[in-house]
Amino acid sequence: MTSSSANQQKSIRNWLTRARKTWQDANTLYQHGGTYASVIDLAYYSMMYAALASLETSGKIKFSDESRVITLFDQKSIKQNNFSKEMGKTLRYVYDLHLANEREIYFAVDREQAIESLTSSAKFADVIEQKLIEEKTI
Numbered sequence: 001m002t003s004s005s006a007n008q009q010k011s012i013r014n015w016l017t018r019a020r021k022t023w024q025d026a027n028t029l030y031q032h033g034g035t036y037a038s039v040i041d042l043a044y045y046s047m048m049y050a051a052l053a054s055l056e057t058s059g060k061i062k063f064s065d066e067s068r069v070i071t072l073f074d075q076k077s078i079k080q081n082n083f084s085k086e087m088g089k090t091l092r093y094v095y096d097l098h099l100a101n102e103r104e105i106y107f108a109v110d111r112e113q114a115i116e117s118l119t120s121s122a123k124f125a126d127v128i129e130q131k132l133i134e135e136k137t138i
Helices: 003-031 036-058 066-081 085-103 111-134
Strands: none
Touching: 003 036, 003 111, 036 066, 036 085, 036 111, 066 085, 085 111
16 A cells, blocks of 8 residues: 555545544534534534545545535546435535525524434435445545
């Protein structure tokens, strides 16, 4: 294994670990009566970290522009790694909820949206991790 591929594997593992821990935080927050908006925000970041793990195979991606990460996930991960288009739609949906929470003063999310985001983020990370294992990327 080259130093480059070892570093790539380490980065992928780190992103996936971060995705799992962030999901656990979201789940704990939900279980202990945290706000639905905060649960959605953490679920979104869990998905974002998993998306970044899948993009590591395409080279270094900066996390500074979240919408760019989503676009790259759609372009590279879905087309190259055969992830379903539904995964891209789900990521975009939770991203839109996250943005609305952040930017719209009168926007309110409900329990169902929080549960859906939490469930979707766990599945999202599972699918990405499984695919990377199958490809022997990690």
